[in-house]
Amino acid sequence: MKKITLLLLGSLIAQGASAHVTLDQPKANVGAYYKLTFKIGHGCEGSATTTVKVSIPESVSGAKPMPKAGWKIDTTILPLTTPYNSHGKTISQDVREVTWTGGPLPDAYYDEFSIQVKLPDIVGKQYFKVTQLCEKGRMDWVEIPTDGQSAKGLKSPAPVLEIMGKPEAEHHH
């Protein structure tokens, strides 16, 4: 009897740790065209998800959300503080927020939401704040660890992408 209880508890803890909103591929190379895929692991304390809103950091450019059956897409385009060049044109505004509305996605089910972006030439971590609205309640995945702090200790961490330098194999001598 005691053994069974412990096993159940163990699986509950494991589920909680992996069920946040996270990126399917949390590592990428500088300057890459990359598909951000956000995994929605659960609703808001049992309630079904009806909105997923993703904030795009200013240095991550050209965001293009992937349409999903049953979900409507809205984008927020804002002026950039630092315009950039793309295909010979100066880009002075960019998509800074993507919102999917629809579903509802029941708490018992799982889904993914994707955005194609161009990553900056900056090595390090980029955080994508996500707001999840449900039929009842909301979850704000917006916590960013301070220096030296582990993201594991945060209650609702923002999904993080680690941008790495180009691998040595890509250098041709």
Ligand SMILES: [Cu+2]
């Ligand atoms: Cu979770």
